[in-house]
Structure formats: C-alpha cells, structure tokens
Amino acid sequence: MAVLSLDQVVGGYGDTQILHGVSMHVDEGEIVVIIGPNGAGKSTVMKAVFGLLNLSSGRVLLDDNEITNMPTEMVVRQGVCYVPQTANIFPSLTVEENLEMGAYVRNDDFRPRMAEIYDLFPPLLEKRKHPAGTLSGGQRQMVAMGKAMMLEPKILLLDEPTAGLSPKFRGEIFSIIRTVNNAGTPILMVEQNAKQALKIAGRGYVLVDGKNKFEGAGQALLDDPEVGEMFLGGGSHKVAS
Amino acid sequence: MIALMEFINFYLIPGVVLGSIYALGAVGITLTFGILRFANFAHGETMTLGVYFTWTLMQITPFHPLVILPASMLLTVIVVLGIDRVFYKPFRASPTIMVVMASFGIMLMVRSIIQFIWGVQLKGLVPGIQRPMLLFDSLRISPKHMVIIASAVVLVLAIHLLLSRTKIGKAMRAMSDSPELARLTGIGTEKIVMTTWVVGASLACAAGVFLAYDTHVETMMGFKLLLPMFAAAILGGVGKPYGAIAGGLIIGLVEELSSYPWIGTEPLLNPGYKAGVAFAIMVLMLLWRPSGLFRGRVF
Numbered sequence: 001m002a003v004l005s006l007d008q009v010v011g012g013y014g015d016t017q018i019l020h021g022v023s024m025h026v027d028e029g030e031i032v033v034i035i036g037p038n039g040a041g042k043s044t045v046m047k048a049v050f051g052l053l054n055l056s057s058g059r060v061l062l063d064d065n066e067i068t069n070m071p072t073e074m075v076v077r078q079g080v081c082y083v084p085q086t087a088n089i090f091p092s093l094t095v096e097e098n099l100e101m102g103a104y105v106r107n108d109d110f111r112p113r114m115a116e117i118y119d120l121f122p123p124l125l126e127k128r129k130h131p132a133g134t135l136s137g138g139q140r141q142m143v144a145m146g147k148a149m150m151l152e153p154k155i156l157l158l159d160e161p162t163a164g165l166s167p168k169f170r171g172e173i174f175s176i177i178r179t180v181n182n183a184g185t186p187i188l189m190v191e192q193n194a195k196q197a198l199k200i201a202g203r204g205y206v207l208v209d210g211k212n213k214f215e216g217a218g219q220a221l222l223d224d225p226e227v228g229e230m231f232l233g234g235g236s237h238k239v240a241s
Numbered sequence: 242m243i244a245l246m247e248f249i250n251f252y253l254i255p256g257v258v259l260g261s262i263y264a265l266g267a268v269g270i271t272l273t274f275g276i277l278r279f280a281n282f283a284h285g286e287t288m289t290l291g292v293y294f295t296w297t298l299m300q301i302t303p304f305h306p307l308v309i310l311p312a313s314m315l316l317t318v319i320v321v322l323g324i325d326r327v328f329y330k331p332f333r334a335s336p337t338i339m340v341v342m343a344s345f346g347i348m349l350m351v352r353s354i355i356q357f358i359w360g361v362q363l364k365g366l367v368p369g370i371q372r373p374m375l376l377f378d379s380l381r382i383s384p385k386h387m388v389i390i391a392s393a394v395v396l397v398l399a400i401h402l403l404l405s406r407t408k409i410g411k412a413m414r415a416m417s418d419s420p421e422l423a424r425l426t427g428i429g430t431e432k433i434v435m436t437t438w439v440v441g442a443s444l445a446c447a448a449g450v451f452l453a454y455d456t457h458v459e460t461m462m463g464f465k466l467l468l469p470m471f472a473a474a475i476l477g478g479v480g481k482p483y484g485a486i487a488g489g490l491i492i493g494l495v496e497e498l499s500s501y502p503w504i505g506t507e508p509l510l511n512p513g514y515k516a517g518v519a520f521a522i523m524v525l526m527l528l529w530r531p532s533g534l535f536r537g538r539v540f
Contacts, residue, residue, distance in 0.1 A: 050425065076427030084425065090418040092481070092536075093411065101415045104408070105427040147426070 002027055002061070003186050004080070004155045009048055009058035018044045020210040021058070024188075026155060031177070031187045033218065035194040036207035037230075042190040043085070045207070046157045050082050051075050062154065077105050081148035085159040088144035091133025095124050098132050098143050102150030110150060117146040120179060137165055138172045145180055156180065158189035162196075174200055198222050206230075250381045252501045253494075258386050258455060260493025261393035265448035266466055267473035267485035268400060269441025275417030275480025276437045277329070279340040284445055284470065285463030286351040291317040291446025292453045292462065293359050296366060306366055306454055307392065313450065314443040321442035322435065324351075348464070356460045364458040366450070389451045396447055397486055400440070404482060409436055417480040468516070469496070472523035478533025487534060492519050 005025035012018040018041045026032045034042045047053045049060055051072045060068045062078055070078070081102075090098050099117060103110040118125040121142040127135060132143045141161060148156055161177065162170040170193060178200055181187050191197035198204050198218040206214040206227055214227055221227050266288060273281045294313035295306055302309065328347055332340045367385075404410040409432070416423040416433050424430060449463055456462075473492050477484020496518045500508040510518070526533065 072424055073427045073429055076425070082425050084422065087419050087422055090415045090422065092418050093415055097411050097415075100408070100411060101423075101426055101428065104412060151427075 001063075003063060004049065004188065005061045006045070006048070007059045007061070009045075009055055009060065011048055011053050011055035011058070012044075013053065017056075018210050019048060019053075019055075019058075021212075022048075022207065022210065023058075023212060024205050024215070026186050026188045029181070029184065029186055030202045031181050031189070031200055033194070033197045033201040033204040034188070034190045034207055035197070035204060035221075036213070040207040041210040042207055043159050044210070046082060046159055046188070046190060049075070049080060049157060073105070076151070079151060079154035080157065081151055081153040081155075082157040083144045083148050083159065083161065085161075085163050089132045089140055089147065092131055094129050095132050095135070095143055096128040098147045099124075099150050102147035106151065113150055113152060116183075117149055120149075120183060121146055121176075138169050138176075141173050142176060145176060149180065149183075149185065153185060155186045155188060158187060160190050160192055162191065162193050170196060195222065246380060248501060252497050254382055254386055254390075256494035256497030257490070258389050258451075258493070259497060260490035261390060261397075262448045262452050262455075262489075263466070263469050263473045263493045264486040264489025265393060265396060265444045265451070266470040267477070267489045268482050269445050270470050271474040271477065271480055271482055271485040272413065272417065272437050272441055274474060276413060276420070277340070277434060278420065279337050279344065280471070281441075282341065282344045282467065283324075283348040283351060284441070285465070285467040286348050286355070287317060287321055287442050287445040287463065288449030288452075288466060289355055289460060289463035290320060290351060290449075291442075292366070292449040292458055293355055294446070295450045295453070296359075296364060296458050299366065306450055307388065310447060310450055314446045317446040318439050318442045321438050325434070325438050352460060352464065359460070361460055366453040366458055385455055389455060392447070392451065396444065400444070400482060400486075403440070409433070413437060413440075414482075465516075468523075469493075469519035472519040472526075475523050476526050476533055478535035481533065481535035484533055484535030492522055495522065 002025040007023055009019050009022045010017065022041070022045055024032070024034070024045070034045060036042050044053060048055055049067070051070050051074070055069050058068070059066060062080060065078070067075055067078055067080075090101060093101065096114075099114050103113070118128070123139055124142055124146060127139065132140065135143065145156070158177065162173045165173065174196055177187060177189070189197065198221055201218040203216065204218050204221045205212060206221065214221065214224065216224070266284065269287070270281060270284050273279065273284070291313050294316045295309050298309045298312055299306060324347055328343050329340060332343060404414055412423065412428045412433055413436060415426070416428060416430070420430070423433070448466075452462060452466070469492050470489070473488035474485045475488070476491060477486070477488030496515045499510040499518050500512040500515060503509045
C-alpha cells in the first residue's frame with residue numbers, strides 16, 4: 001500500500017508553474033529516488049508535499065488521507081518529515097536539543113525514541129552536549145536525520161542529502177540512509193548523484209520539465225540506455241558527479 | 242587603595258549597573274532581530290512606556306517600584322502584543338524593510354502618545370537622594386545600585402532558564418537559528434513570535450524602570466538607550482541572547498571606564514563623549530567581526 005502518493009500534481013510559486021502533472025507513490029519500506037536535470041522540479045515535489053507550494057490541481061495523499069495544500073505544521077503532525085538540502089540543523093542548539101526540537105509536535109514522552117536514535121547513530125550520543133554546528137558534515141547529516149526521525153515519521157523526505165559532499169562522505173550518507181530505511185522508515189529522496197542513489201533505491205522517477213518522464217526499478221533505470229545517456233553521464237561505468 | 246576604591250565606587254559599579262540595563266534591553270532587540278527578523282526601533286519606546294506605567298502605578302499605590310514592576314511588565318506586554326497584532330502581523334510575510342519602517346513609525350507614535358498623556362517634564366520615580374551604604378569601610382554602594390544589580394541577575398537567570406530548560410525557550414533559539422527549518426520542524430511560528438514579544442517587552446520594561454530608578458523619568462529615556470542596546474546586540478551577535486547580555490555589560494562598562502583617569506589625572510575621555518563609545522564599539526565590531534562575539538547572523 002502506498003504511504004505517500006501524488007496524483008497529477010500541478011503547482012508553483014505565484015504565477016510561475018513548476019510542476020505540470022507529477023504522479024508518484026512511495027510504498028511501505030521503500031526507498032524512492034527522484035532524479036532529473038536541474039530545474040526539473042525535483043525539490044519542488046517535496047515542497048508540494050509539505051504545503052510550501054500552491055497546488056492548483058492534483059492530490060497528495062498520506063495513507064489515503066488527503067493532505068493537499070495542508071499547512072506545513074499540520075503535515076508534520078500527520079507524520080511527514082522533511083530534511084532540506086541545506087540549513088537542516090539548528091547550529092547553536094546542542095545535538096540533544098536538535099533532537100528535542102524534532103519531537104516538538106509530540107506531547108508524549110520521547111525519551112525512548114531518543115535512545116533509539118542514539119543507538120542508530122552512536123557518534124551523536126557522544127556529542128549530545130555539543131552545539132550541532134560544531135560537528136563534521138557526516139555527523140550533521142546524522143543530526144538532521146535523527147531530528148526528523150524523532151517523530152517516528154510515516155515517511156521521510158530527503159532533499160539532496162549528499163550535495164556538496166566529497167565521495168567519501170557520500171558513501172557514509174548513503175549508508176546512513178540505508179540504516180534509517182532498514183529501521184522501517186520509507187524514504188523519498190531527491191538526489192544529484194543519481195547512480196549511487198539508484199543503487200540503494202528500490203525505485204526511481206525521472207522528472208523532466210515538471211513532468212514524469214521515466215519510472216522504474218532502480219536497477220532498471222540504471223540499465224536503461226536512454227536514462228543513462230540523459231542523466232547518468234553517458235556510459236554506465238562512469239559515476240555521475 | 243583609595244584609588245582602587247574610587248575606581249570601584251565611581252566607575253566599576255556604575256558601569257555594571259548601566260551594563261545590566263543595556264543587557265536586559267538588548268536581549269529583546271536581539272530576539273526580535275533573530276526571530277521576527279527586523280530591527281525594532283520602537284524597543285526604546287517600549288522601555289519608556291514601561292517606566293510611565295510604573296510611575297503611574299506608584300502615584301496610586303504606596304509600593305516600591307520593584308513590587309510594581311510585575312504589574313507594569315504585564316501592562317507593557319499587553320500594549321506590545323496589541324501593537325504586534327495591529328501593525329506588525331499584517332507585514333509578517335513582507336520584506337523586512339517594511340516592518341522596520343513600521344517600527345520606526347510606532348516609535349514616533351508611542352513617544353508622542355506618552356508625551357501627550359504624561360507631559361514632557363522630568364519626573365522622579367523615587368523621591369530624594371539615597372545615602373550610599375558603606376561596606377568594608379570604603380566600598381560605597383548605593384542601595385539602589387544593589388537592587389538593580391541583584392534584580393538584573395535574577396532576570397538574566399530567568400532568561401537563561403527559559404532559553405535552556407523550557408521547550409518554548411529552546412524553540413525560540415531554534416527559530417532564531419533558522420526560521421525556515423523551525424517551520425519545517427512543525428514549530429508553530431506565531432506562538433514563538435508572541436513569546437518573543439512577551440520576553441522582550443518584559444525585559445525592556447524592567448530595564449527602563451531600573452534606569453528610571455537610578456536616574457529619573459523622561460519621555461526620551463528609552464530612545465537614548467536605543468543605540469547602546471543595538472551596539473550590544475551587534476557586539477554579542479545578532480540573534481544571540483547570551484551575546485546580547487555579554488555585549489550589554491561590555492558596553493556599559495566600557496562607557497563608564499572610558500572616563501576614568503587611566504593616564505595622568507584627567508579623564509581618559511571627556512564624559513561628554515560617553516555616548517560615542519557604544520557607537521565606536523559597534524562600528525569596530527562590524528568591521529572586525531560582523532557576526533559578533535557569539536557568531537550571530539550577518540545581514
């Protein structure tokens with residue numbers, strides 16, 4: 001069953017239309033990747049889910065409940081968490097305070113959840129009293145994801161989690177993403193490093209000009225000559241950067 | 242020994258007193274800057290208003306200003322929340338400059354209303370001159386100053402507990418760090434904005450009353466504090482409440498200590514130039530390290 005689905009979503013900012021009918025869905029336990037050229041509206045899809053965009057038509061469903069154009073705060077309360085590409089932690093707050101903020105909309109005892117997240121990301125336990133801004137790039141990403149997971153979200157949206165990181169870090173981030181997913185959270189992510197991302201993804205969507213162009217299993221997209229030509233930097237042996 | 246006592250009595254303690262007043266005022270400025278993202282020119286008038294509320298309540302009740310302070314804080318908060326509702330809220334999504342201009346207008350408006358209601362003549366909050374207390378034979382500290390410093394310490398402690406121990410306080414710091422992320426995290430923006438006004442207005446009222454308690458009541462008193470308070474906020478790092486406290490203390494101290502006869506017997510700086518010290522510190526800080534001591538936001 002689809003946890004999150006978008007059905008023919010059309011929308012943009014003000015008069016500028018960016019999405020011209022995007023449909024996609026994420027099932028229980030899946031990692032789904034959105035790839036495509038710059039300006040295709042990849043990140044905009046995430047914003048559409050998150051009530052940051054005006055949708056003129058189409059529907060967004062979470063577990064079959066309509067969340068189309070719902071205010072951001074309510075979307076969070078419904079169990080959707082979004083990790084933006086940049087500025088995804090509160091740098092002057094400690095690691096622990098960041099996690100607490102992740103649980104802001106919870107009114108119950110979130111201590112057990114916090115312990116689980118420390119189990120998932122042991123380096124954070126060690127640094128929990130440090131301002132998050134003083135951590136390394138990889139650890140910050142752990143904070144960002146740990147913070148999002150405090151809500152035990154139904155789905156996690158990641159916007160280019162490896163943008164601007166060195167290849168070594170990229171590997172680390174992808175393994176963090178896999179860890180999070182193995183812990184039971186479905187993930188929808190936008191990723192520039194399409195090849196690496198498709199390798200860990202169950203399925204992928206290729207977005208062009210605000211519309212679905214291709215979709216399929218991660219490996220199938222990797223093997224597709226046309227997709228390879230357009231978005232994976234030609235020959236399938238080269239890693240897109 | 243006598244020179245040291247003179248230094249402590251006439252420069253250091255007044256410096257700490259002035260610094261505490263700046264610090265309390267600057268916290269409100271820096272929080273408004275960080276959370277509502279605009280430079281609130283009307284913050285000085287918030288102080289003045291708090292002082293006049295206190296003065297009025299003192300005319301009709303027999304209590305000490307400190308006893309009245311909570312009530313005048315409450316009145317100030319109510320007025321400020323009303324101002325936010327009517328004048329700032331419609332501009333929440335507008336460019337910063339519009340809100341800054343709105344605050345400029347409110348500054349003039351509130352001041353004029355104060356002058357209209359209470360008149361422009363000087364008033365005293367507490368009558369007469371108090372004799373300083375002598376401690377350890379030569380340490381002279383006026384009871385007023387002790388009251389101000391002790392109350393400021395209590396208030397700073399209260400801010401610290403609010404910001405570091407409570408959910409709403411942490412959310413305020415989070416929003417000051419990154420308003421966009423705070424929104425994505427599900428932190429209700431309006432609630433934090435309200436809390437910011439409550440905290441800022443209460444502290445402004447307290448700072449104003451402390452100043453009036455130490456000196457006198459007049460309609461321009463808050464405005465005169467605006468520049469040093471902004472200097473304190475910038476020195477500490479915009480959006481950083483702890484920075485504003487440190488910045489306030491530093492500027493208060495430097496202003497007072499600048500007229501100490503460090504070299505020879507003449508004051509190092511003519512006391513008439515005291516007000517320029519805050520300005521100089523602000524300019525130097527902006528040139529040397531615009532993010533401030535506590536790495537605040539740079540605009």
